Amino acid sequence: MASLSETHIRERLHDLRVLWRRVWAYPVTPAIMALVLVLCIGLTFPGEKPIVYGDDGQEMQLPAAFHKWTTHRDTLRLVSVYGILACGMTVVIITAGIDLSVGSVLGLTAVCFPLLLMYFHWPPVLAVCGTLAIGTVCGLVSGGITAVFRIQPFIVTLAMMVFARGLAKAVTGGKKAPLYIQSEDGTIHYPPVVQAIRTRWFDDNLAVVTVVFLISALITWILLSRLRWGRYLYAIGGNEQAARLSGVPVAASKILAYALAGLFSAVAGICQAAQETNGDPEAGATYELTAIAIVVIGGTNLMGGSGGIGLTVLGALTIGYIQKILSINQVPEAWRLMLTGIIIVAAVLVQRRRA
Amino acid sequence: MTSLTETDLAPAASTSLVDVRGVSKSFGATRALIKGNFDVRPGEVHVLAGENGAGKSTLIKILGGVHRPDAGTVCRDGAPISFRSPREAMAAGVSVIHQELSLIPTMSVMDNIMLGREHSVLGFMTRESQRAFVDGALARIGLAIDPDRLLGSLPVGAQQMIEICKALSTGSGSRLIIMDEPTSALTEPEVERLFTAIAGLKADGCGIIYITHKLEEVYRIADRITVLRDGQHVITAPVDAMPANELIRHMVGRPLAEQIKRRAPLPGVTVLTALGLTVIDRTVHSDAAASPDGTRRVRVSPMNLTVRAGEIVGLAGLQGSGAGDVLAAVFGALDSRYAVHGSMTLAGRSYIPQSPGRAIANGVALLTSDRHRTGFVPAMSIRANTSLAALQTVSPLGWLLMARERALADAVIQTLRVRAQAMTVPITTLSGGNQQKIVLAKWMCTSPRLLLLDEPTRGVDVGAKHEIYELMNQWTEQGMGILLITSEMPELLAMADRIVVMHRGRVMDVMTRNQADAERIIHAAMGGEINGIAE
Numbered sequence A: 001m002a003s004l005s006e007t008h009i010r011e012r013l014h015d016l017r018v019l020w021r022r023v024w025a026y027p028v029t030p031a032i033m034a035l036v037l038v039l040c041i042g043l044t045f046p047g048e049k050p051i052v053y054g055d056d057g058q059e060m061q062l063p064a065a066f067h068k069w070t071t072h073r074d075t076l077r078l079v080s081v082y083g084i085l086a087c088g089m090t091v092v093i094i095t096a097g098i099d100l101s102v103g104s105v106l107g108l109t110a111v112c113f114p115l116l117l118m119y120f121h122w123p124p125v126l127a128v129c130g131t132l133a134i135g136t137v138c139g140l141v142s143g144g145i146t147a148v149f150r151i152q153p154f155i156v157t158l159a160m161m162v163f164a165r166g167l168a169k170a171v172t173g174g175k176k177a178p179l180y181i182q183s184e185d186g187t188i189h190y191p192p193v194v195q196a197i198r199t200r201w202f203d204d205n206l207a208v209v210t211v212v213f214l215i216s217a218l219i220t221w222i223l224l225s226r227l228r229w230g231r232y233l234y235a236i237g238g239n240e241q242a243a244r245l246s247g248v249p250v251a252a253s254k255i256l257a258y259a260l261a262g263l264f265s266a267v268a269g270i271c272q273a274a275q276e277t278n279g280d281p282e283a284g285a286t287y288e289l290t291a292i293a294i295v296v297i298g299g300t301n302l303m304g305g306s307g308g309i310g311l312t313v314l315g316a317l318t319i320g321y322i323q324k325i326l327s328i329n330q331v332p333e334a335w336r337l338m339l340t341g342i343i344i345v346a347a348v349l350v351q352r353r354r355a
Numbered sequence B: 001m002t003s004l005t006e007t008d009l010a011p012a013a014s015t016s017l018v019d020v021r022g023v024s025k026s027f028g029a030t031r032a033l034i035k036g037n038f039d040v041r042p043g044e045v046h047v048l049a050g051e052n053g054a055g056k057s058t059l060i061k062i063l064g065g066v067h068r069p070d071a072g073t074v075c076r077d078g079a080p081i082s083f084r085s086p087r088e089a090m091a092a093g094v095s096v097i098h099q100e101l102s103l104i105p106t107m108s109v110m111d112n113i114m115l116g117r118e119h120s121v122l123g124f125m126t127r128e129s130q131r132a133f134v135d136g137a138l139a140r141i142g143l144a145i146d147p148d149r150l151l152g153s154l155p156v157g158a159q160q161m162i163e164i165c166k167a168l169s170t171g172s173g174s175r176l177i178i179m180d181e182p183t184s185a186l187t188e189p190e191v192e193r194l195f196t197a198i199a200g201l202k203a204d205g206c207g208i209i210y211i212t213h214k215l216e217e218v219y220r221i222a223d224r225i226t227v228l229r230d231g232q233h234v235i236t237a238p239v240d241a242m243p244a245n246e247l248i249r250h251m252v253g254r255p256l257a258e259q260i261k262r263r264a265p266l267p268g269v270t271v272l273t274a275l276g277l278t279v280i281d282r283t284v285h286s287d288a289a290a291s292p293d294g295t296r297r298v299r300v301s302p303m304n305l306t307v308r309a310g311e312i313v314g315l316a317g318l319q320g321s322g323a324g325d326v327l328a329a330v331f332g333a334l335d336s337r338y339a340v341h342g343s344m345t346l347a348g349r350s351y352i353p354q355s356p357g358r359a360i361a362n363g364v365a366l367l368t369s370d371r372h373r374t375g376f377v378p379a380m381s382i383r384a385n386t387s388l389a390a391l392q393t394v395s396p397l398g399w400l401l402m403a404r405e406r407a408l409a410d411a412v413i414q415t416l417r418v419r420a421q422a423m424t425v426p427i428t429t430l431s432g433g434n435q436q437k438i439v440l441a442k443w444m445c446t447s448p449r450l451l452l453l454d455e456p457t458r459g460v461d462v463g464a465k466h467e468i469y470e471l472m473n474q475w476t477e478q479g480m481g482i483l484l485i486t487s488e489m490p491e492l493l494a495m496a497d498r499i500v501v502m503h504r505g506r507v508m509d510v511m512t513r514n515q516a517d518a519e520r521i522i523h524a525a526m527g528g529e530i531n532g533i534a535e
Helices: A002-025 A028-044 A069-094 A102-119 A124-149 A153-172 A192-198 A208-226 A228-238 A240-245 A250-276 A287-298 A309-328 A333-351 B002-009 B011-015 B056-063 B086-091 B109-114 B127-140 B156-168 B188-203 B215-221 B244-252 B323-331 B356-361 B371-375 B382-394 B402-415 B432-444 B462-477 B489-495 B518-525
Strands: A051-053 A059-061 B018-027 B030-040 B045-049 B071-076 B079-081 B094-097 B176-180 B207-211 B224-229 B232-238 B270-281 B298-308 B312-316 B338-346 B349-351 B364-367 B450-454 B481-485 B498-503 B506-512
Touching: A002 A028, A028 A287, A028 A309, A028 A333, A069 A102, A069 A208, A069 A228, A069 A250, A069 A287, A069 A309, A102 A124, A102 A153, A102 A250, A102 A287, A124 A153, A124 A192, A124 A250, A192 A208, A192 A250, A208 A228, A208 A250, A208 A309, A228 A240, A228 A250, A228 B382, A240 A250, A240 B371, A287 A309, A287 A333, A309 A333, B018 B056, B030 B045, B030 B056, B030 B071, B030 B207, B030 B224, B045 B056, B045 B215, B045 B244, B056 B094, B056 B176, B056 B207, B086 B094, B094 B156, B109 B127, B109 B156, B127 B156, B156 B176, B156 B188, B188 B207, B188 B215, B215 B244, B224 B244, B232 B244, B244 B518, B270 B323, B270 B481, B298 B312, B298 B323, B298 B338, B298 B481, B298 B498, B298 B506, B312 B323, B312 B489, B312 B518, B323 B338, B323 B356, B323 B364, B323 B450, B323 B481, B356 B364, B364 B432, B371 B432, B382 B402, B382 B432, B402 B432, B432 B462, B462 B481, B462 B489, B489 B518, B498 B518, B506 B518
Parallel strands: B030 B232, B045 B207, B045 B224, B094 B176, B176 B207, B312 B481, B312 B498, B364 B450, B450 B481
Antiparallel strands: A051 A059, B018 B030, B018 B071, B071 B079, B224 B232, B270 B298, B270 B338, B338 B349, B498 B506
């Protein structure tokens, strides 16, 4: 009997191991694990419990920050702009490329939007479309130079990063472009479109920018999993020569990827400007690095050919929570940066696959 | 003790620089070398001959310390040795000059020669002592090259000489130098200079193992010749005792594998005609025969070619024959570096191959020779790899119809009998033979009328090989035309209905299946006299 149960246990263990291996083989498993790990850190360090004194002088303890819904809601809202950039970055990285210009294009479009809307008085729909077109053109130029002249995307988009930042400063003369009207009595009015983007629905619980992020992710998902062009992007990133010899339009596909990254940068730029109620030519500096970190922490390989948008959404949440947890625990800026660096490396190491 | 007895058993070894006795090496199920015997004496050039896959590279890799033999002994100056790494072999005075250069073009000549063994004091490189060493090494083989020049700025021929110079300046003791097709990138005068250097080395008592695919070179420099075939030692003889026809007979020598059965249907309508097909390398100046880096200007001299429905046309040739360029030109796969001239028709219609995409749309498919580099996308699933070239047919307006994709890919995969656990696992989980079948399946999804096959059975096990031959039979019966490149002689002789032999971009011979024999093909492929060209 004893030996029988022993073999039984052994078989069970074996089954579990097989099951684990199968679960681990899903690309999302490590990404989810990284997120869960960060959430556990959040539960361990939920922040100080603020003590308030009631009217009767009685001490009252409020729940710690991490145990409050508002914290999670803010995390989502704050990571949305980065998440929108990361959508475009995912598409580009899948082709084994990189786009360093997304932060600067965000800055450029953040000043172009107020310019078109407030200065040229374009109708809101046209102003939005015009801004999106400017971002897309930036991407088309980067992608075109990369694909046609076969220059490394790192260099081309680095150049675009510098150029777009300069253009943003040139457009406004280095000043912030306001997205509000201050009447003579000092009250501030926002144009309806700006107000719409800044809004948070359901008692401040759902920010419009978060919805924009989720729609961007949905569009990217459709491209990557349901359109022919998405398949082309994976093929190019996985083996460009084989893709070319299979009739894949390599140059056109690459240009599409960078144009999409530019478009999403413009979307992020409009969101950023509306949230801040002005277009700052300095907006978006170093955002490209956060976007890359989100994509990588999600598990999309920088070598191209694999990954997906679901991973990027998980990566955005992970990065967002890291930031939030560090801030609710009042970790000083210097330590926050160092810890973020360490956590990124740790998360990527956790995700590394068995060979 | 053991080493003593072994040395006693092989007294002849004492006079040899290197003596290989009964050495075997297997890779998985493939027996690359079976009881190979071979020796090199001081002051001789020993030519190693054999077709592709005969075991030549395995043998020199064992001598160079890349592979370790499974059985047998290797003696160096009479003492048994076993190199564990190329470094050990180098230290023992065995230098291998590979076909591909192992130099770094962005570094100077001196830094290249000294790489990995820089002279230094406390980590600081001592320039003077390095300079003296390099000057000496260059002078020894009569090279007048500034050691400070960037290696990449030199013509390939000179780079090859630097490689030789580097190889000769390593290690110590009586030297064994292995040259694997050293002249493939050299121009005529450079070849002459190399041969002069070889003569000097012989006079110094060095032994040289020389591998070449060029007959005239064999008879210019060989002292002895050893022929390998299918991993086995066939014969070793002094060059005087082995005339060219004898050598070719030994290289081919096998009873041709009879199990490959070709069922040739009656040829139908013409699928492809190419008139005056020419491929020119634009980067080579028009009044030069070859560029500084040794590549020819005219990759393919004007040639005519027809392939009919149901016919397999074999394109035979050794390395650099231009056969691969012909396939790439027909598929539109050559980049803007090359200019393609001539007129082509495909199924009676004028055809200009501009890009692989256009070629596929016109019913042309190209199976490339290196499936890992150019055949499949490793990160993608079996199914996605299969449907890749035919995605347009399953995605109207760009929207992928998953069900239609699955139906198309899985049906083709089934006819090819691929053994896989699921169609959604990465293609890299398959065996080499099944990977190759998936790449073939990819092309079947595009329903081609002209199939260009470059080494369709390379790196494929015997079972899969025969399945691929059977598929080729079925496809031609269905009216497909096939243009086949293969370096395996039995495959070519068995499968091709007509054979076009090329040498350095020129058609040397054309023969039908009945006229074809291995000796005639090898003779033409090695640049032998033309015995009557049909086309």
